[in-house]
Amino acid sequence: MNHAPPSTDPAPAATLPTEAGDNRAGLVLEAVALRLRPTGKILFPPLSLQIAPGTTTTLLGPSGCGKSSLLRWMGGHLEDDFAATGRVLVNGSDRTDWPAEKRRIGMLFQDAGLFPHLSVAGNLAFGLQPGVRGRRQRRRVVEEALASAGLEGFADRDPATLSGGQQARVALLRTLLAEPEALLLDEPFAALDPERRAQIRSFVFARIEERGIPTLLVTHDARDAPGPVRHLDQPGGPAGNARGGPHPPR
Amino acid sequence: MLAGGFLLPLLAGLGATLGAAAGYLPGRPLPETPSLQPLRSLLAEPGFLRAVGQTLGTGLASTVLALVLAASFCGLVHQRLPTRLAGRSLAPLLAAPHSALAIGLAFLLAPWGWIARWLSPWATGWEFPPDLPLVQDPLGIALVLGLLTKEVPFLLLVLLAALAQLPVQEDLQRARALGYSRAKAWVGVVLPRAYPLVRLPVLFVLAFSLSVVDMALVLGPTQPPTLAVAVTRWFLAPDPAFLGPAFAGAALQLAIVLAVMGGWLLGERAVAAMGRAWLARGSRGGAGDPWLAAAGLATTVVLLLGLLALVALGFWAFAERWPFPAAWPTEFSLARWTNLAGGWGEAFGNSLALGAATTAASLLLAMLWLEGEERGHLPRARWATVLVALPLLLPQVAFLYGLQVVLLRAGVGPGFLAVAWAQALFVLPYTLIVLSPPWKALDPRLLAVAASLGAGPNRRWLTVKLPLLLRPLLTAGAVGFAVSVALYLPTLFLGAGRVPTLTTEAVTLASGGDRRLVGLFALLQALLPLVAYLLALLLPRWIWRHRRALAGGSA
Numbered sequence: 077m078n079h080a081p082p083s084t085d086p087a088p089a090a091t092l093p094t095e096a097g098d099n100r101a102g103l104v105l106e107a108v109a110l111r112l113r114p115t116g117k118i119l120f121p122p123l124s125l126q127i128a129p130g131t132t133t134t135l136l137g138p139s140g141c142g143k144s145s146l147l148r149w150m151g152g153h154l155e156d157d158f159a160a161t162g163r164v165l166v167n168g169s170d171r172t173d174w175p176a177e178k179r180r181i182g183m184l185f186q187d188a189g190l191f192p193h194l195s196v197a198g199n200l201a202f203g204l205q206p207g208v209r210g211r212r213q214r215r216r217v218v219e220e221a222l223a224s225a226g227l228e229g230f231a232d233r234d235p236a237t238l239s240g241g242q243q244a245r246v247a248l249l250r251t252l253l254a255e256p257e258a259l260l261l262d263e264p265f266a267a268l269d270p271e272r273r274a275q276i277r278s279f280v281f282a283r284i285e286e287r288g289i290p291t292l293l294v295t296h297d298a299r300d301a302p303g304p305v306r307h308l309d310q311p312g313g314p315a316g317n318a319r320g321g322p323h324p325p326r
Numbered sequence: 327m328l329a330g331g332f333l334l335p336l337l338a339g340l341g342a343t344l345g346a347a348a349g350y351l352p353g354r355p356l357p358e359t360p361s362l363q364p365l366r367s368l369l370a371e372p373g374f375l376r377a378v379g380q381t382l383g384t385g386l387a388s389t390v391l392a393l394v395l396a397a398s399f400c401g402l403v404h405q406r407l408p409t410r411l412a413g414r415s416l417a418p419l420l421a422a423p424h425s426a427l428a429i430g431l432a433f434l435l436a437p438w439g440w441i442a443r444w445l446s447p448w449a450t451g452w453e454f455p456p457d458l459p460l461v462q463d464p465l466g467i468a469l470v471l472g473l474l475t476k477e478v479p480f481l482l483l484v485l486l487a488a489l490a491q492l493p494v495q496e497d498l499q500r501a502r503a504l505g506y507s508r509a510k511a512w513v514g515v516v517l518p519r520a521y522p523l524v525r526l527p528v529l530f531v532l533a534f535s536l537s538v539v540d541m542a543l544v545l546g547p548t549q550p551p552t553l554a555v556a557v558t559r560w561f562l563a564p565d566p567a568f569l570g571p572a573f574a575g576a577a578l579q580l581a582i583v584l585a586v587m588g589g590w591l592l593g594e595r596a597v598a599a600m601g602r603a604w605l606a607r608g609s610r611g612g613a614g615d616p617w618l619a620a621a622g623l624a625t626t627v628v629l630l631l632g633l634l635a636l637v638a639l640g641f642w643a644f645a646e647r648w649p650f651p652a653a654w655p656t657e658f659s660l661a662r663w664t665n666l667a668g669g670w671g672e673a674f675g676n677s678l679a680l681g682a683a684t685t686a687a688s689l690l691l692a693m694l695w696l697e698g699e700e701r702g703h704l705p706r707a708r709w710a711t712v713l714v715a716l717p718l719l720l721p722q723v724a725f726l727y728g729l730q731v732v733l734l735r736a737g738v739g740p741g742f743l744a745v746a747w748a749q750a751l752f753v754l755p756y757t758l759i760v761l762s763p764p765w766k767a768l769d770p771r772l773l774a775v776a777a778s779l780g781a782g783p784n785r786r787w788l789t790v791k792l793p794l795l796l797r798p799l800l801t802a803g804a805v806g807f808a809v810s811v812a813l814y815l816p817t818l819f820l821g822a823g824r825v826p827t828l829t830t831e832a833v834t835l836a837s838g839g840d841r842r843l844v845g846l847f848a849l850l851q852a853l854l855p856l857v858a859y860l861l862a863l864l865l866p867r868w869i870w871r872h873r874r875a876l877a878g879g880s881a
Contacts, residue, residue: 153774176777177786183778189771192875193793202789203779236874254779 108162134301137308152176182256339725346573373550385536398621423812430635475632537721642845740822808855
């Protein structure tokens with residue numbers, strides 16, 4: 077990860093190499109293009125991006141422009157009706173052909189996607205890395221995570237009884253407990269009412285920054301974007317214009 | 327491979343049957359050329375033409391009536407009765423095996439039956455059961471009625487499921503806004519869209535009704551019986567001289583079912599063309615609503631008769647003395663229930679074991695099939711659907727005895743394993759049909775989330791997919807279990823009498839056995855699948871009692 081010393085000035089920490097190289101930290105896309113399989117229609121021009129640890133880049137585009145499909149491809153979940161070219165790298169390693177469960181790329185969707193058959197604690201324990209051993213220890217980590225999000229006492233609740241905002245927080249906690257090296261957000265705030273939205277939004281980006289996770293956000297709403305914005309319907313510019321941002325890595 | 331294991335026994339059985347029908351009889355010196363001897367002996371059987379006529383008459387009448395009644399009843403109750411309630415109240419009839427319902431109906435309709443007892447002697451003057459052909463009548467009316475009690479609920483179930491996928495309310499409103507009556511809107515607008523969705527189940531009903539054996543043995547005409555019953559009798563006759571007409575009759579049964587199905591598919595087009603012409607005339611006259619109401623009433627009567635038949639089983643099963651014309655048993659007894667070793671114990675155990683084994687195997691195969699389709703991203707091919715459904719579309723007599731012959735030659739004797747395998751041919755299609763829609767409807771994002779959290783394919787399957795599909799899995803299991811318990815011919819032919827089940831015993835006893843014992847077997851036979859249905863309904867509710875998103879929903 078990023079070993080820059082703590083600094084009050086964000087500028088030095090945000091300096092990143094602009095030329096391609098496999099030792100780059102963060103999340104990198106190289107000349108990614110998606111095609112619809114039956115027609116061969118290209119969804120967007122080849123896209124290159126570099127996202128530094130702890131920062132968020134936003135891809136903006138109308139619905140149907142292929143931004144959700146791009147995220148699914150990056151996560152390793154793309155269906156067969158798409159064909160993709162290009163590479164996705166996380167912290168210098170090319171994960172393009174890895175199975176989804178090995179990529180360590182977390183995903184958050186518009187609806188929380190909590191497992192309806194598990195309790196809140198069960199959902200979090202599902203995400204928690206197996207390295208945390210022992211029933212008690214795992215439970216403690218789960219409870220701590222809940223407490224950190226203002227959800228004390230929610231461990232044994234049925235996820236279906238939680239509000240939208242609570243579900244969104246649990247989903248983020250679950251993703252973070254899996255210790256992802258990169259994060260993909262697919263309109264994660266779209267289903268929330270306006271007051272909750274601001275609250276959850278700052279909660280999510282604070283965690284991302286604090287953990288130093290490079291994050292790609294796709295949305296059709298420019299107000300969601302915390303940092304640099306790329307328009308997916310525009311021809312791809314140089315990769316360098318998507319870097320840094322107001323949230324510097326630690 | 328799955329397809330091979332499925333197709334092979336069918337083809338082998340059909341091949342052996344057709345070969346034998348052409349003169350290559352098992353256990354005989356092979357003739358030099360195909361011989362017409364089996365066919366000639368079939369044609370020479372007394373009452374042959376009548377038997378064919380009865381087969382066609384009862385099969386077609388019951389299918390057409392079942393479809394008309396179910397479709398009208400749907401039109402009458404749709405969105406006036408909650409679908410879930412309708413589904414629940416149909417459950418006893420859906421779960422009950424054909425033969426149990428047939429026996430119950432005989433207990434109801436026979437000259438010594440419940441209805442005659444209620445009316446005697448005050449209305450009929452009968453002090454003794456009259457000598458009237460009220461069941462096993464030469465026209466096959468009792469058989470048609472019996473088939474209706476089973477097939478109307480089945481078609482209602484599949485029609486309601488199909489209607490749930492269509493914008494019925496909007497269509498009805500549009501048509502009625504244009505001045506059409508509810509009945510005419512239903513027949514002219516809704517049914518034409520719903521029918522293609524239920525075509526396959528309707529063909530199941532058609533094939534089954536044309537070739538039913540167990541129900542026809544109990545309720546059908548006897549002098550002569552329907553073709554399928556005659557063929558079964560010849561197969562089981564100790565005199566091998568009957569094998570010739572048996573195989574020729576089995577081949578003819580196959581030809582009849584295929585020809586009638588072809589005719590049915592052509593008939594569909596004719597009806598559709600006439601319907602279009604009728605709609606094009608645009609006539610609003612003739613409300614038609616009374617017709618719908620009449621059909622609805624008839625359906626209600628059929629359903630009530632079915633339920634009453636099951637109740638009649640219960641009374642006979644516990645009766646000790648029940649002289650005619652008493653409306654209720656004069657003495658009850660548990661003696662036959664406690665005599666497990668000498669009575670129903672073995673048959674019950676066999677039914678339970680066969681049901682459990684075939685259901686478990688079929689569920690496993692169905693899951694492998696669906697998982698294979700999903701991982702290979704293969705859309706379900708049309709031929710695959712038909713292939714899986716093939717055992718339900720072909721008459722059982724046409725391939726089961728042939729299959730037994732092939733198995734014997736391959737060194738597999740009759741017994742539990744042979745029966746279980748033959749039963750699975752019929753159980754698997756049902757489990758697959760029930761399991762497919764919910765399997766495909768599972769939200770793929772939950773699996774994507776699980777993968778992004780680091781769960782590999784096996785963990786995703788065990789900890790996400792299986793629990794979320796628990797309810798449909800149990801439902802499919804209950805349906806498969808009910809099918810297994812009800813199967814008569816596969817058990818009879820492949821078990822060669824060595825694997826008695828509740829169904830084979832009940833049907834055997836029904837021809838002249840002790841009615842109280844028949845009642846006991848038939849009641850157990852009806853209860854076993856019903857218990858499976860109840861478990862499939864209640865278990866998920868209990869397991870998910872703290873999970874709101876999963877506790878609801880109808881099975």
